[in-house]
Amino acid sequence: xxxxxxxxxxxxxxxxxxxxxxxxxxxxxxxxxxxxxxxxxxxxxxxxxxxxxxxxxxxxxxxxxxxxxxxxxxxxxxxxxxxxxxxxxxxxxxxxxxxxxxxxxxxxxxxxxxxxxxxxxxxxxxxxxxxxxxxxxxxxxxxxxxxxxxxxxxxxxxxxxxxxxxxxxxxxxxxxxxxxxxxxxxxxxxxxxxxxxxxxxxxxxxxxxxxxxxxxxxxxxxxxxxxxxxxxxxxxxxxxxxxxxxxxxxxxxxxxxxxxxxxxxxxxxxxxxxx
Numbered sequence: 102x103x104x105x106x107x108x109x110x111x112x113x114x115x116x117x118x119x120x121x122x123x124x125x126x127x128x129x130x131x132x133x134x135x136x137x138x139x140x141x142x143x144x145x146x147x148x149x150x151x152x153x154x155x156x157x158x159x160x161x162x163x164x165x166x167x168x169x170x171x172x173x174x175x176x177x178x179x180x181x182x183x184x185x186x187x188x189x190x191x192x193x194x195x196x197x198x199x200x201x202x203x204x205x206x207x208x209x210x211x212x213x214x215x216x217x218x219x220x221x222x223x224x225x226x227x228x229x230x231x232x233x234x235x236x237x238x239x240x241x242x243x244x245x246x247x248x249x250x251x252x253x254x255x256x257x258x259x260x261x262x263x264x265x266x267x268x269x270x271x272x273x274x275x276x277x278x279x280x281x282x283x284x285x286x287x288x289x290x291x292x293x294x295x296x297x298x299x300x301x302x303x304x305x306x307x308x309x310x311x312x313x314x315x316x317x318x319x320x321x322x323x324x325x326x327x328x329x330x331x332x333x334x335x336x337x338x339x340x341x342x343x344x345x346x347x348x349x350x351x352x353x354x355x356x357x358x359x360x361x362x363x364x365x366x367x368x369x370x371x372x373x374x375x376x
Contacts, residue, residue, distance in 0.1 A: 115142045116376065118141045122137045130360050132205070134361070135354075139279055152244075167246045169217075169247070170247050172219030172220035188212075233245040233273050234269050252284025275327040275336075277338075280338050281341045288354075306333055307333055308327070310337045310338070314339025348372065349365075
């Protein structure tokens with residue numbers, strides 16, 4: 102169980118991450134705010150409570166690994182890494198700008214703290230599986246975490262990876278599904294329904310946990326349960342709200358890949374800071 106101080110820190114960091122997501126996408130005049138805001142809570146929990154990572158040693162071989170399989174939500178990862186101290190927060194305002202490190206999708210070559218370049222949906226979770234298998238073979242203590250989008254589950258490669266992870270009993274792998282119900286073309290059930298997500302992963306041999314993706318305690322308990330699962334990989338299906346924290350964005354597919362105006366940014370930031 103988290104202490105009150107631990108929970109408050111995670112919540113404060115999640116707020117800071119959301120504020121910086123909005124600021125970064127506004128400065129870039131492009132990006133994906135909706136699905137970035139919906140994963141801020143799990144990002145904060147992982148980086149400020151669960152994961153063994155050190156900004157001073159970003160390539161430490163014993164570090165835990167994180168792969169953002171839904172790479173278009175890079176603003177969430179960048180805001181988290183900046184808040185953790187991997188690079189200055191001011192760099193977030195250079196998102197998607199030429200001659201700066203923060204590209205539209207994560208880039209492991211130039212961005213401190215990024216463990217895998219991602220963007221082509223389905224490939225991130227596959228890379229995470231490879232990292233987890235390497236850890237098993239080497240007898241390493243590190244764990245691997247990955248976040249997928251619910252629309253991403255329409256990619257066949259995700260299910261190849263799911264089969265692979267179960268076959269090799271990758272108990273050091275914990276994946277999260279950002280189940281906000283919306284993708285760029287609309288409701289996931291109308292585009293190409295991946296439901297029922299829980300039953301599919303159970304059928305593929307995973308340990309399945311379903312939680313409120315904005316409940317810090319529930320997320321922490323899920324990660325704890327995943328660590329205690331020793332014979333199979335774990336999938337945490339997070340029921341989330343796209344655009345979480347900004348009322349005008351919440352549950353609105355139009356904010357999947359649209360940047361706020363400066364006026365909207367100021368309003369959204371003020372709203373986030375009030376909570």
